[in-house]
Amino acid sequence: MTLLLNTAAAGQPGTHVLAIGVGKYPHLLDGDKKLAKDPIGLGQLDSPPVSLKAFLDWMLAPAGDGTGFSNPAVPLASVEAVCSSKAPVTIDTPALGQVALEPATRDNIQVAFEAWLDRMKSHADNLGVFYFCGHGVMVADQHLLAEDFGRTAQPWAHAFNISLTIRAVEREVSGAVFFFIDSCRNVPRGLALTLGADPQALIGADLKKNVSCQHVTAVYATGEGQLAFAPIGGHVSRFTSALLRAVSGYCGIKSPGEPTWNVDGDSVAAAIRTLLQYNEPGKDRQVSDQSIQGPLVPLLRIGAPPKVMVRLDLAPKERRSLYELYLAKGANRVAQTLVDQEFKVDLPRGVYEVGALDPHGALPLIRHEDEDLVPPIYMLTLKSQP
Amino acid sequence: MKRLHVSLAYRTSDFGRPNDPDAGVTLPVKALDADGTVLDEGSASSLQPANLDVPADTGMAYVRLTWPSGRTETQRADLSNTNEAWVTFSDAAISQNEWAAWAVPKLNPQTPLARSESPADRRMDEFNNVWLRLWRFQDSVWKREKLRPIDQRRSNVATQMDLELGHAHWLLQVGGSKVTWRFVAVPGGGRARVLITPKDSKDPRADELKVVVTSFRERAETLLEFLSRDAMRSVSTLTESVSFARHLLSEKFEDPVAAVAGAYYLLRFNRWDSVPLSWFENLSTNFAWIPDTAIVHCARLLRSGSEAHSKRFSPEALLQQALSRGWPVYAEGVSLLQEAASLLKSNSAVDASYIRRIEALGSATAWAGAATSFYGRAPDAPDALHWVGRPQAPRRHKIIRELVKARSSGQVGLSIAQTPHVIRGGATDTPAPRPRGPLLQAAGGRIVKGVALGEDDEFLIGNIARLSSL
Numbered sequence: 028m029t030l031l032l033n034t035a036a037a038g039q040p041g042t043h044v045l046a047i048g049v050g051k052y053p054h055l056l057d058g059d060k061k062l063a064k065d066p067i068g069l070g071q072l073d074s075p076p077v078s079l080k081a082f083l084d085w086m087l088a089p090a091g092d093g094t095g096f097s098n099p100a101v102p103l104a105s106v107e108a109v110c111s112s113k114a115p116v117t118i119d120t121p122a123l124g125q126v127a128l129e130p131a132t133r134d135n136i137q138v139a140f141e142a143w144l145d146r147m148k149s150h151a152d153n154l155g156v157f158y159f160c161g162h163g164v165m166v167a168d169q170h171l172l173a174e175d176f177g178r179t180a181q182p183w184a185h186a187f188n189i190s191l192t193i194r195a196v197e198r199e200v201s202g203a204v205f206f207f208i209d210s211c212r213n214v215p216r217g218l219a220l221t222l223g224a225d226p227q228a229l230i231g232a233d234l235k236k237n238v239s240c241q242h243v244t245a246v247y248a249t250g251e252g253q254l255a256f257a258p259i260g261g262h263v264s265r266f267t268s269a270l271l272r273a274v275s276g277y278c279g280i281k282s283p284g285e286p287t288w289n290v291d292g293d294s295v296a297a298a299i300r301t302l303l304q305y306n307e308p309g310k311d312r313q314v315s316d317q318s319i320q321g322p323l324v325p326l327l328r329i330g331a332p333p334k335v336m337v338r339l340d341l342a343p344k345e346r347r348s349l350y351e352l353y354l355a356k357g358a359n360r361v362a363q364t365l366v367d368q369e370f371k372v373d374l375p376r377g378v379y380e381v382g383a384l385d386p387h388g389a390l391p392l393i394r395h396e397d398e399d400l401v402p403p404i405y406m407l408t409l410k411s412q413p
Numbered sequence: 414m415k416r417l418h419v420s421l422a423y424r425t426s427d428f429g430r431p432n433d434p435d436a437g438v439t440l441p442v443k444a445l446d447a448d449g450t451v452l453d454e455g456s457a458s459s460l461q462p463a464n465l466d467v468p469a470d471t472g473m474a475y476v477r478l479t480w481p482s483g484r485t486e487t488q489r490a491d492l493s494n495t496n497e498a499w500v501t502f503s504d505a506a507i508s509q510n511e512w513a514a515w516a517v518p519k520l521n522p523q524t525p526l527a528r529s530e531s532p533a534d535r536r537m538d539e540f541n542n543v544w545l546r547l548w549r550f551q552d553s554v555w556k557r558e559k560l561r562p563i564d565q566r567r568s569n570v571a572t573q574m575d576l577e578l579g580h581a582h583w584l585l586q587v588g589g590s591k592v593t594w595r596f597v598a599v600p601g602g603g604r605a606r607v608l609i610t611p612k613d614s615k616d617p618r619a620d621e622l623k624v625v626v627t628s629f630r631e632r633a634e635t636l637l638e639f640l641s642r643d644a645m646r647s648v649s650t651l652t653e654s655v656s657f658a659r660h661l662l663s664e665k666f667e668d669p670v671a672a673v674a675g676a677y678y679l680l681r682f683n684r685w686d687s688v689p690l691s692w693f694e695n696l697s698t699n700f701a702w703i704p705d706t707a708i709v710h711c712a713r714l715l716r717s718g719s720e721a722h723s724k725r726f727s728p729e730a731l732l733q734q735a736l737s738r739g740w741p742v743y744a745e746g747v748s749l750l751q752e753a754a755s756l757l758k759s760n761s762a763v764d765a766s767y768i769r770r771i772e773a774l775g776s777a778t779a780w781a782g783a784a785t786s787f788y789g790r791a792p793d794a795p796d797a798l799h800w801v802g803r804p805q806a807p808r809r810h811k812i813i814r815e816l817v818k819a820r821s822s823g824q825v826g827l828s829i830a831q832t833p834h835v836i837r838g839g840a841t842d843t844p845a846p847r848p849r850g851p852l853l854q855a856a857g858g859r860i861v862k863g864v865a866l867g868e869d870d871e872f873l874i875g876n877i878a879r880l881s882s883l
Contacts, residue, residue, distance in 0.1 A: 167772035168755055191755055198718075232756050234728075237718035238683065250618055280646070281450040293645045297483075314616050318748075319643045321683040332448055356447060376449040378475050378487070399477060399487040401449070 029128045030142075031120045032087060032106040040152035040202070041104025042096065044086055045143040047171075048079025048110040049131045049161030054177030063177025067164070074257030075160040076112035078209060078267040079128075082158050083108055083118050085271050094275055098328045101154040101202075105146050109135045111161075111174035131161070133173035133185040140192075140229040147200045154326070155196075155204040159189070160267060163210025163255075169247070170226050171210060183226040191228035193245055198233055203242035203324035205292065209266045212247065213254045242321035244292025246270070246299060250316040265303060265313055273298035274326075277403035279333040288332055289325035292317070298403045305336075305404050332375045333402040339363075339370040340408040341383055341393075349390060350383040350411070354400075376402050383409045415471055415496045417444050419455075419478075420462040422503040424514060428575075428604045428629040437461070438504075439632040440518070441639075441650035444490075445475045454650045457502070458632065467492070476500045479647050480518035481638035481782070512566045512573060513608060516625040519638055519782050521613040524623075525570040536569045537611070540622060541875030543589035544804060548596070548792045550582040550739035555792040560872040563604075567877045571610040574877065578605050580702045582739035584792050585624070592621045593799045593810050596792055598742045598785040600628035600670050601702065609874065618780065626784045633661055633674035637783035640681055641744050652678060662692055669700040670742070676709035677745040685713050690721060697731065705746045707735035712749040715756055729757060733767050740774060740795075741785050751775045773797075804871060 035041050049072070053060035056070030086106055088095035096103045110116045110128040117125045129135055147155045162172040168190035175185040189208060196204055248255035248266035257264035263271070278298035279288035296317035303313050337354065341347045344367070352370040353362035356379045363370040364386065382394035393409045423438040437460035444452040444465040452474065455463035467474050472493045478486045490498040508514040508526050517527045547560045562574035578601040585607060588594035599605045608625045627634055632651075639647045652658055661675025676696065679685045690713065697710035711731035714721050722728065732753050741747055754771035777795035779786040789796035790807055799810035 167751070167775055191759055194752060194756055228759065232759055234715065234756060234760050235719045237720075238716045241683070250616075281448075283451055283453055291646075293643070296643065312615060314618070317643050319645050320681060322649070323645055332450075378445070378447050378449070378489075397475060397487055397489050399445075399449070399475065399485065401485070 029109060029126060029139075030105065030107050031083065031118055031126055032103065032122065034102075034122075035104035035146060035149065038150070039104075040101050040150045040154070042098060042101050042154040042156065043104055043143055043146045044106040044108075044156040044158070045139060046079055046083055046086075046106070046108040046156075046158040047131050047136055047139075047161070048075040048108075048112070048116070048128075048159075049172065049174050050075040051111040051113055051130075051174055052162065052172065052176060054175065054182075055162075060178070063182055064180065065182075066177060069162050069172070071113075072161065072257075073259075073261035074264045075209075076110055076114075076116045077261050078160045078257070078264045079108065079110050079158070080116055080118065081263045081271060082160075082267055085275070086156075087118070087120060089121075096327065097330075098154070098325065100325075100328060101152065104153075105143075107139050107143055109139050130174055132175045133187070136173055136187065137229060144196070144199060144230065147196075147202065147204070151201040153200070153202040154324070155200065155202065156326075157204065157206045158209070159207070160209040160264060163189075163208065163212055164224070165212040166224050169208070169210075169212060170224060171208070183224050186224075186226040188226050188228045191232060192230060193243060195228050195230045195232035197238045197240040197243055197320070198236040199230065199239070201239050201241060203321070203326075204240060204244075205295075205326055206243070206245040207266075207270055208245065209248045209255060209264055209270075211255045212249055240321065242292070242324040243319070244296065244326075245318045246292075246296050247316040247318075249313050254311070254313070256311055256313055265306065266299070266315060269299045269302035269306065269315070270295070272302055273403060276329065276331070276334050277302070277336070279327070279329055279402065281332070287325075287328040287330055290327035290329065291323040291325050292319045293323055295326060302403055305406075332377070334373045335376050335400040335402045336404045337370070337372045337374055337400065338404065338406045339372075339381065340406075342408050342410055346390070346411045349385060350393075351386055352383050352409070353381070354398075355380045374400060376400055381407060381409075383411065414466045414469055415492050415498075417453075417465040417467060417474060417476060417490055417492075418462045418497065418499045419457045419465060419476055420499070420501045421457050421459045421478075422501050422505070423459045424504060424511070425459050426515070426627075426629045426631070428606075437631055438515075439635055439651060440502075441479050441647045442502075443477045443479075443650070445477060445487075446471065447473060447475070456651045456653055474498075478502045479644075480522075481635060481642060481644070481647075482518055482520055482522055483642070483644070484518075484522040510566070510568045510571070513568065513571050513610075515606075515627060516571075516573075516608040516610075518635075519625050520610070520623060524610065524613040526610055537567065537572055537609075537874065538569070540589065540592065540609075540611070541873060543587060543592050543622065543874045544871040545874065546586040546804070546872070547576070548584040548586060549579075550584075550792075553737060555584070555739075562877075565877045571608055572874055572877045573606060573608045575604060575606050578603065582702065582704055582742065584740070585626075586792070587622060587624060588801065588804065589621075590802055593779075593788060593801055594790055594807065595620065595779045595786055595788045596795075597624045597626060597779075597781045598740065599626050600630075600742050602670060603628060605629075620779060624781050624784075624786070626781065628670065630668065630671050630674070632657075633668075633671040634783060636678060637674050637743055637745060640677060641783045645682075648678065648681075658682075658684070659688055662688055662696070666699070669696065669703055669706065672696055673703060673705045673709060673743065673746075676713075677705075677743065677749075680709060680712050680716065680749065681745070683716075685716050690717070694726060697726075697734070701734075701738055703742060704735050704738035705741045705743055707731045707738065708741055708746045708749050708753075711735060711753050715753055728753060729761075732757065732771075736767050736770055740787070740792075743783055744778075744781070744785050745783070747774060747778060747785055747787075 054063040090097035109131040111131040348367035351364040381398040437458040439458035443454040452467040453465040457463035564575040566573040584596040658675040658678040693710040697706040776797040777787040787795040801810040
């Protein structure tokens with residue numbers, strides 16, 4: 028409903044983005060409208076508007092230095108978004124200035140989706156990005172809840188079946204589509220069934236048509252039956268944080284014959300999973316899930332090699348301050364000398380020599396040749412033998 | 414150009430098909446420069462090295478091997494003064510126990526099998542009372558069969574058994590007082606090997622025990638392991654081209670299980686139209702004992718649109734046919750079943766029971782790599798509820814109130830789909846059945862053909878003794 032960018036050129040392939048954030052659910056717990064007959068234990072969410080804004084800001088940022096969307100072969104052509112939040116969400120756009128987003132009701136989502144799908148169909152090599160952040164439930168398929176969920180006696184009329192939507196899109200477009208679904212998938216299936224949960228897809232799957240889509244990647248914030256999390260207090264969710272970190276220069280492959288470092292479904296899904304694992308080592312573990320169909324297609328094409336978050340440590344810890352921890356590749360060398368803490372540094376991916384040396388020469392050298400630093404994270408604890 | 418010859422010094426099983434060029438362990442390898450740019454990639458096997466070409470000005474190259482688990486091993490190759498070099502990756506040190514080495518690439522990199530044991534490792538002794546049952550799908554019913562390992566091994570962190578399985582669909586059931594009851598599909602049609610080891614992952618979904626299965630179809634199984642993890646780049650490298658999948662599929666009469674793997678690859682990579690439709694038809698028509706054959710045929714028809722449908726072969730009929738043959742052997746088949754069920758349900762007003770059965774399977778899915786695995790008490794009734802305990806005294810591991818409510822209110826729950834019958838195995842390999850109490854019947858035991866399921870000796874993991882030679 029709210030078109031933030033539309034620079035599509037006739038006859039040229041482009042990337043078309045649809046982003047949906049739902050934090051305000053007036054008919055769920057703590058909402059400001061009549062409570063749904065069964066709110067299924069769900070209430071208001073602080074994170075989706077913030078996460079959506081972060082996602083859109085990244086998408087609309089000028090490409091470069093690992094920020095912003097970059098794919099010269101399929102440049103950004105359109106960005107459409109809807110968002111439901113207690114406070115209006117505005118986005119800074121390059122052409123239109125500040126734009127307030129319209130609410131993510133089921134109707135608005137439907138209209139935005141159909142417009143996005145039409146744009147996707149305008150060229151065989153178009154690339155699509157679909158982002159959702161809000162409540163989700165897992166029945167046999169995954170269902171996502173719009174703002175007006177629970178408004179009527181047919182609560183599921185205000186949700187949509189994303190699994191079936193993906194299968195339908197595969198029959199409608201020719202290019203590649205990436206779905207990033209930041210929602211829980213944990214509501215017990217039995218509960219959902221008692222409500223007669225069977226929402227419609229955003230478009231029906233026409234079985235007369237063959238699967239025409241070149242590639243589909245769907246990355247889910249969590250595995251089936253599991254929870255997705257966000258820090259308390261209205262911060263970007265864990266999944267969206269990991270997604271934005273991954274696409275900001277922390278993943279990518281340069282394949283034979285390719286001039287650029289490409290980020291595809293395989294590499295971005297793997298990077299998100301690793302970042303979630305590293306960023307949230309506590310009790311509420313969140314493991315993302317993905318489904319990839321068709322030969323890999325680059326989502327991003329980046330000129331610079333991806334970065335690796337290096338976390339180099341030494342055990343036993345009491346010896347850390349006696350050593351210089353270093354990484355070296357050719358003439359490039361970075362080091363942390365005589366400091367009693369983990370050595371944290373970002374480095375371009377590649378094969379490095381990693382080690383620890385005693386500047387005073389008393390302790391034995393620790394040296395690992397040919398350490399393959401693969402994005403997004405490299406962690407190693409060197410062992411100093413007694 | 415300069416050339417790298419990359420070999421795998423990995424043990425090859427003695428139990429693959431004779432003269433099978435795909436019997437050796439096969440893994441994807443890449444040649445990289447110091448910046449991590451991929452110079453070339455290919456698949457190396459224990460029977461045939463990969464030949465990777467790199468630019469003529471390459472001085473130092475790095476060769477990276479990738480396991481299905483995601484773990485990598487990198488070696489350098491100095492090409493400064495030569496036009497070719499040889500690199501060999503060995504499995505000599507990947508496991509403490511030679512017999513368990515085959516499973517390590519399929520397990521989490523942190524698996525205790527791959528390192529020296531530490532006091533923190535969970536040991537198999539904790540699981541001595543975990544029980545195992547073997548089920549065979551025959552004549553539209555699941556029959557329990559006596560578990561008769563033809564070889565068995567055990568260490569502190571793993572147990573392994575070999576089974577000789579006929580042309581049928583087989584499930585291994587595992588359960589215990591702290592081990593959720595679940596089923597793992599084991600390919601039939603020859604010798605199969607099952608390795609069980611304590612969990613090696615912090616994934617909240619991980620079960621207490623990991624189960625890894627092989628039927629000694631190395632290349633096809635490695636392909637399926639990568640597919641089950643959505644490691645598409647590795648799959649592409651492993652197959653090198655669609656021709657490998659075509660080759661697997663074309664060999665269906667020699668090895669239909671491997672042909673199924675080829676079909677799964679073609680479907681996943683949207684290359685299903687690179688082989689004639691008749692290949693899928695032949696697969697599903699001639700190998701009814703493998704449920705996956707009807708599944709891939711059904712998925713092929715759904716992908717190609719209704720023009721390819723016929724009176725003889727329709728997606729609905731094939732889906733029902735697949736379910737009449739049991740559950741898919743491979744997890745890839747579960748995904749395709751769900752896809753087919755979702756599509757057909759959305760295009761039909763009929764609330765078919767076979768759709769509900771597939772939804773029940775989807776809701777009960779567990780993880781066993783490439784093999785199908787699901788929770789439940791009986792093989793015909795995948796169950797989202799988690800059950801633990803002895804077979805005669807099941808209890809809920811996790812109480813999911815809403816699921817209980819769904820059942821007691823008479824609503825259609827995903828976990829109570831109507832399914833084929835279960836009967837006890839043949840009289841030749843089982844003791845005489847004894848009547849069982851009401852608790853057992855309530856827990857899923859059924860009286861079929863007038864025979865009550867009996868309480869009998871269970872096969873316990875503790876039965877597998879440590880061998881002195883280990």
